[in-house]
Amino acid sequence: MKISLCMFKEGMSMERIVIEGRHPLSGSITIGGAKNSAVALIPAALLADGICTIKNVPNITDKDALFDIVKHLNCEITEDNKAIKIDSRCLNNVLITQELSVKLRASYYFMGVLLSKYKHVEIFFPGGCNIGSRPIDLHLKGFKALGAKVTKRGHKYTLDAEELKGAKIKLDFASVGATINIMFAACMAKGRTIIENAAKEVEIINIMDFLNKMGAKISGAGTDTIIIDGVTKMHGAEIDVIPDRIEAGTYILMGALLGENLTVDGIIPEHNEALFNKLTEMGVSYQIDKNSVTLNKTDSLKPVDIITQVYPGFPTDLNQPMCVLLTQANGTSTMEETIWENRKGHYPSLLKMGAKIELDGNKATITGKTDLKGTEINATDLRAGAALILAGLIAEGTTYIYDIDYILRGYENIIHKLSQVGAKIKIEKI
Numbered sequence: 001m002k003i004s005l006c007m008f009k010e011g012m013s014m015e016r017i018v019i020e021g022r023h024p025l026s027g028s029i030t031i032g033g034a035k036n037s038a039v040a041l042i043p044a045a046l047l048a049d050g051i052c053t054i055k056n057v058p059n060i061t062d063k064d065a066l067f068d069i070v071k072h073l074n075c076e077i078t079e080d081n082k083a084i085k086i087d088s089r090c091l092n093n094v095l096i097t098q099e100l101s102v103k104l105r106a107s108y109y110f111m112g113v114l115l116s117k118y119k120h121v122e123i124f125f126p127g128g129c130n131i132g133s134r135p136i137d138l139h140l141k142g143f144k145a146l147g148a149k150v151t152k153r154g155h156k157y158t159l160d161a162e163e164l165k166g167a168k169i170k171l172d173f174a175s176v177g178a179t180i181n182i183m184f185a186a187c188m189a190k191g192r193t194i195i196e197n198a199a200k201e202v203e204i205i206n207i208m209d210f211l212n213k214m215g216a217k218i219s220g221a222g223t224d225t226i227i228i229d230g231v232t233k234m235h236g237a238e239i240d241v242i243p244d245r246i247e248a249g250t251y252i253l254m255g256a257l258l259g260e261n262l263t264v265d266g267i268i269p270e271h272n273e274a275l276f277n278k279l280t281e282m283g284v285s286y287q288i289d290k291n292s293v294t295l296n297k298t299d300s301l302k303p304v305d306i307i308t309q310v311y312p313g314f315p316t317d318l319n320q321p322m323c324v325l326l327t328q329a330n331g332t333s334t335m336e337e338t339i340w341e342n343r344k345g346h347y348p349s350l351l352k353m354g355a356k357i358e359l360d361g362n363k364a365t366i367t368g369k370t371d372l373k374g375t376e377i378n379a380t381d382l383r384a385g386a387a388l389i390l391a392g393l394i395a396e397g398t399t400y401i402y403d404i405d406y407i408l409r410g411y412e413n414i415i416h417k418l419s420q421v422g423a424k425i426k427i428e429k430i
């Protein structure tokens with residue numbers, strides 16, 4: 001097949017995902033550890049004066065990017081299957097270069113960690129998917145409230161503190177990253193820190209559990225008020241990464257579209273309550289068991305209206321994959337994005353495949369049921385890429401997805417997991 005040059009993007013992988021559509025999915029897919037937990041737990045391990053073990057770490061490229069930073073800071077890191085050991089006793093608190101900082105959004109967690117432990121950090125503005133401007137003002141405001149001085153030169157940030165003192169910090173927005181980063185910075189501050197309007201995502205509970213096992217004194221994660229009583233030092237500990245509710249949701253949506261007894265295993269069902277509520281509204285047939293859900297394709301899907309919200313609302317990270325299901329509903333649905341101003345990268349590709357979508361600002365009106373047709377499309381960010389895979393799986397004919405690095409950042413072994421349950425999907429060199 002002739003490849004149109006427009007498909008190539010500077011610096012992206014010379015591979016593409018090829019999908020032959022309309023094959024039913026049956027069997028069992030096991031969910032890995034949560035990306036958005038793991039990318040905070042790995043930096044958190046550097047708070048310890050000792051060795052930490054993190055189990056059930058997902059096999060994704062964001063993990064590799066963090067490993068590069070941990071090694072750059074002269075920490076030892078070993079990996080055995082899905083368990084990693086990090087020894088931070090020889091940590092050398094050097095500048096985290098721009099090349100390392102921009103590899104992912106979560107590089108900013110080293111700010112809170114190194115500020116907490118050394119009262120000094122030099123790092124650059126983080127990277128991350130292109131879904132909005134992604135400021136870090138709330139993180140910096142929290143650090144300043146604890147007593148840090150922040151100097152910004154271009155994209156480089158230097159943070160210094162004589163000492164860090166507990167403070168009452170009310171977040172203007174329930175930011176996941178700022179909540180976690182301020183928790184890190186407050187762990188060894190003098191006195192009590194209270195974070196109000198804290199994010200309530202379940203990954204934050206996972207991180208609090210790890211910090212408390214390391215000797216921190218934190219309570220309230222999962223609620224909108226988190227209390228941290230500073231300690232003088234932290235020691236090595238062990239933690240399990242919780243299951244990835246966004247990976248799970250992505251495969252659950254595939255089951256709603258193509259399942260013939262497709263079981264998504266190793267989940268915590270209540271973490272996906274908002275998604276299940278919408279699937280019920282649409283008439284999707286599924287059976288939830290203790291740690292799994294089994295789905296069967298439903299032919300007559302009802303349209304729904306969705307507004308993304310902070311946890312426990314409908315997660316912004318499932319907006320794009322969910323849009324593909326909405327193209328298959330009989331009638332008009334809406335998807336309104338309230339968290340990120342640019343979570344729209346999937347729309348051009350879905351339109352090119354034949355979807356009927358009208359966009360008004362951050363609200364899409366999606367009319368179904370439309371038959372999607374395979375073609376050449378580009379991933380623009382992690383969750384847009386996931387949506388394109390869902391679209392390719394249900395499309396007539398063959399779909400070619402370019403810029404697949406975005407997808408491999410956050411979905412471990414996705415080609416293998418889908419092939420195992422009957423999808424005709426592969427990665428090929430261009």
Ligand code: EPZ
Pocket residue numbers: 035036037039105106129131132133134135136137138139140173174175176177178199316317339340341382383410
């Ligand atoms: C985390 O990003 C996740 N990433 C995102 O998942 C997820 O979409 C997001 O939380 C919301 O759930 C990781 O955990 C690595 P935020 P984060 O701070 O922490 C504004 C994925 O696909 N904001 O809760 O960066 C911001 O602009 C990724 O896995 C500020 O204004 O999200 C946005 O509008 C994508 N100032 C809103 O808050 C700040 O200092 C949510 O941001 C920080 C955030």
